[in-house]
Amino acid sequence: MTGPPAGAAAVMGNLGGSAEFMAYDKPHHALYVSTFSTGLWQTVME
Amino acid sequence: MRTAERLFALVVGAVLIGCSGSSDSADSSKGSNDAGEKGDTVGTYDGPVADAACPSLPAAGSWKNISPPGSNYTTTYTGINAVVTRPDNPAVDYTGADSNGIFKSTDCGATWALVNTGANAAAMSSGRPWSMFIDPVTPDVMYVVQGYGASGLWKSTNAGVDWQQILTPNITSAFYSGGQITGISMDPTDHTHLVVESHGNCASGHACAGESTDSGATWTLIDLTAVGAWAESSTVAIVNRKTWLYCGLFSGLFRTADEGASWQTMQDMGALPSCNYYESYVWQASDGRYYVPAIAYAGPGLLQSPSNDTSSWTIVANSPQADLLMPTEVNLVAAKNDGTYWTAT
Numbered sequence: 001m002t003g004p005p006a007g008a009a010a011v012m013g014n015l016g017g018s019a020e021f022m023a024y025d026k027p028h029h030a031l032y033v034s035t036f037s038t039g040l041w042q043t044v045m046e
Numbered sequence: 047m048r049t050a051e052r053l054f055a056l057v058v059g060a061v062l063i064g065c066s067g068s069s070d071s072a073d074s075s076k077g078s079n080d081a082g083e084k085g086d087t088v089g090t091y092d093g094p095v096a097d098a099a100c101p102s103l104p105a106a107g108s109w110k111n112i113s114p115p116g117s118n119y120t121t122t123y124t125g126i127n128a129v130v131t132r133p134d135n136p137a138v139d140y141t142g143a144d145s146n147g148i149f150k151s152t153d154c155g156a157t158w159a160l161v162n163t164g165a166n167a168a169a170m171s172s173g174r175p176w177s178m179f180i181d182p183v184t185p186d187v188m189y190v191v192q193g194y195g196a197s198g199l200w201k202s203t204n205a206g207v208d209w210q211q212i213l214t215p216n217i218t219s220a221f222y223s224g225g226q227i228t229g230i231s232m233d234p235t236d237h238t239h240l241v242v243e244s245h246g247n248c249a250s251g252h253a254c255a256g257e258s259t260d261s262g263a264t265w266t267l268i269d270l271t272a273v274g275a276w277a278e279s280s281t282v283a284i285v286n287r288k289t290w291l292y293c294g295l296f297s298g299l300f301r302t303a304d305e306g307a308s309w310q311t312m313q314d315m316g317a318l319p320s321c322n323y324y325e326s327y328v329w330q331a332s333d334g335r336y337y338v339p340a341i342a343y344a345g346p347g348l349l350q351s352p353s354n355d356t357s358s359w360t361i362v363a364n365s366p367q368a369d370l371l372m373p374t375e376v377n378l379v380a381a382k383n384d385g386t387y388w389t390a391t
Contacts, residue, residue, distance in 0.1 A: 015109060019381035020176075021325075022372040023129045025136035028100045030154055031372065032112075032139065033381065036125040039113030040141055042155050044106040045374045 015041050089234045091133035091182040098137035100154030114151075114158035117143035124193075128178035128325070132185045140206060142175020142190060148206050164208035169196035176324040177229040183237045187261070189230050191242075197225035199242055201262055212262040213242075220254060220267050222246025222276070229281035229324040231290075237261075241268070241284055241306075247276045255282055257306065272309035273300045280321065282306075283328040283338070285356055291328060293321030293340060299349065301356055312359050319349060327371045329378075337362075339371040339380055348380065365390075 017035035024031050029045045104110035119125030122144035132138040139151045140161070147170055150161035162170035173195015181187035188202045190209075198211035198218065211225075218225040221244040233239035238261045248254035253270035273280075273292050280294040292300040292309065299312040299319055319340030329337045334353030341347050348365030352358060366388040370381035380388045 015385055018383045018385050019370050019387075020124075020126075021128045022370050022379070022381060023131050023139070024372050024374055025131050025139075025154065026375060027095060027097070027136050028103065028154060029106075029374070030100065030103060030136075031374065031379065032129045032131070032141075032155070034126040034129045034141060035119075036123075036127075036144075037119065038125070039111050039117070039119040040126045040129060040155070041109045042104060042112045043109050044103050045376065045379075046106040 088183060089232070089237045089239075091185065093134055095133070096135035096137070098135055098152070098154075100137055100156070102156040103154060112151075112155035112158075114141065114143065114146075114149035114160075116160075117141075117146050117149065117158075119143065122146070124174045124176070127175045127193075128190070130178050130180050132180055133182050134185045140178065140180070140188070142178055144174045145171060145195070147171035148175060148178075148190065150206055161206040162202075162209060164204075166196075166200070166209045166211070169211075170200060170209050172196045177227065179230050179232050179325075181237050181261075182232075189232075189240070189262070191227040191230065193226070193245065197221075197223055199225070199227055199230065199240075199262065213256065214265045216267055217256040217265045220244070220249045221256070222248060228279065231282045231284045231325065233284040233287060234330075235286045239284065239287060241282045241290065243270070243281055244276065252276065253280070255306065259287075268306040270306075270309075273297060279324060281325060285328070285336070289356060291338065291356060293319065293338060296320045299338065299340070299359060303357075310357075319347060321369055327369065329371055329373055331373075337371060337378075339366075339369045341367045341369060341383065 015038050017038040019033045021034045031043050033041045113119050124144045127142040129141040137154045142148050147160050148162045149158040151158045173192030175190050176193045178190040186205045190200050198213045200209045201212045202209045213225045226245040228243040228245040231241045240258045243255045253276040255268040256265045257268050258265045274297045277295040283291040288305050290302050300309045302309045321340045336351040336356050338349040346361050346365040347367035348362040349359045350362050366380050366382045368380040368382045372379045377389045377391045
């Protein structure tokens, strides 16, 4: 994937706290986001 | 530290230098400013990948809270910290919880168990695991820090069960508080090459780092006077053996091409960035360009280099102020410090 010339705000919601770390599981298309105050979250990228 | 002590809400960074893309392209580029000396080994996993099932993934586009039970993220100061996945079995995840230890899942976060049950178990539940790495070539090897807990860099060779502190006395005697670390950076071209930064001014009175080229067996102290005084969330990102970046909170982006001996500031972006992360989030796209998420003083914050050349940077128009960057197979996701997200395809 080449880099982005521009981007847009994603329709991915707000977890109630800023993301502190992210990880991605490519085979399962699973994105992990940790926040300090609202815990560890997971979504599946479309 | 963190939230209460900063003006900005933070976003941070972890693993994956896996997200830093192809390291070979950087090293094979002729005439590139990043044609640094390559390590003796490799930096990415190229073995078989287990096809383990994930029994309870959320629907695409929706979020699911998968916090480990007992991780006390609502009551501890920094809640959930780093999260990483195993390259040989991505259904296996690890996450660190403030003063609660390292948790492991084997089913994509559906269930969790405390994994640091062996040697130095108490030390591994003593602080904030704000930087964690899985060795991409030998995935049973893990590195983690315990911010404001047990000092040092902690290494496990059995997938998180037993842990040993591996910083040598030349580092622990120089680093803040006997070896408090801000972040771990692993060379994307050589998994044995590590850099860690002191989480506070060193004995010398300014910032410093430690470098290992043998998976932490021996360490060399690196003076960081050229990048300014120590600052929160300011870390090194290794591009290759010789070339590193340093993004400092409010101090800007710096680059060394001689393994930390000298540093040059990158001042051609119009506004110096601030980078808020505990681990390096540098990503190399398939066209060779590098990207670093940052919080600039004004305007957009995603920094872009020419192909295979980190000696100059520009700010990507319309990009977000963010300091987490994650490529997926279809897009690039940046987490903004207001809790929202930005993507580019």
